[in-house]
Amino acid sequence: MDICLSNIPAVTIGLWVQSKLGLIRYDLLGRDGAKSVFDWKVFYCHKTFGVIFYMFVLLYVFFLNGFFLNNNLLIPPIHAFPVLRLLMWFAIGAIGFREGYEDTRTWNTEKRRTYEV
Numbered sequence: 001m002d003i004c005l006s007n008i009p010a011v012t013i014g015l016w017v018q019s020k021l022g023l024i025r026y027d028l029l030g031r032d033g034a035k036s037v038f039d040w041k042v043f044y045c046h047k048t049f050g051v052i053f054y055m056f057v058l059l060y061v062f063f064l065n066g067f068f069l070n071n072n073l074l075i076p077p078i079h080a081f082p083v084l085r086l087l088m089w090f091a092i093g094a095i096g097f098r099e100g101y102e103d104t105r106t107w108n109t110e111k112r113r114t115y116e117v
């Protein structure tokens with residue numbers, strides 16, 4: 001029920017809004033233009049694989065932390081703390097996610113070698 005009535009419509013609406021606003025669509029696994037799983041770009045560079053794996057592990061740890069923290073501290077769901085904490089993590093995570101994506105996308109390219117601070 002959760003997947004069919006909540007997750008699928010939310011992802012569909014999110015992708016539609018993303019295409020209408022012209023936002024960047026992240027391809028973390030390098031699936032664009034690949035014919036099979038073995039052609040994904042994530043399997044060709046150890047650094048890309050490591051960064052993506054690390055990002056997914058951290059994402060799941062933070063999700064589980066959000067659920068268990070509220071349960072163990074007995075914070076009621078109507079309290080503002082969980083919402084503010086998630087908004088703060090979203091803001092910080094969006095910046096870090098973009099930086100990690102750009103780092104793996106430009107790894108060992110000419111753009112990366114000629115970049116000046």
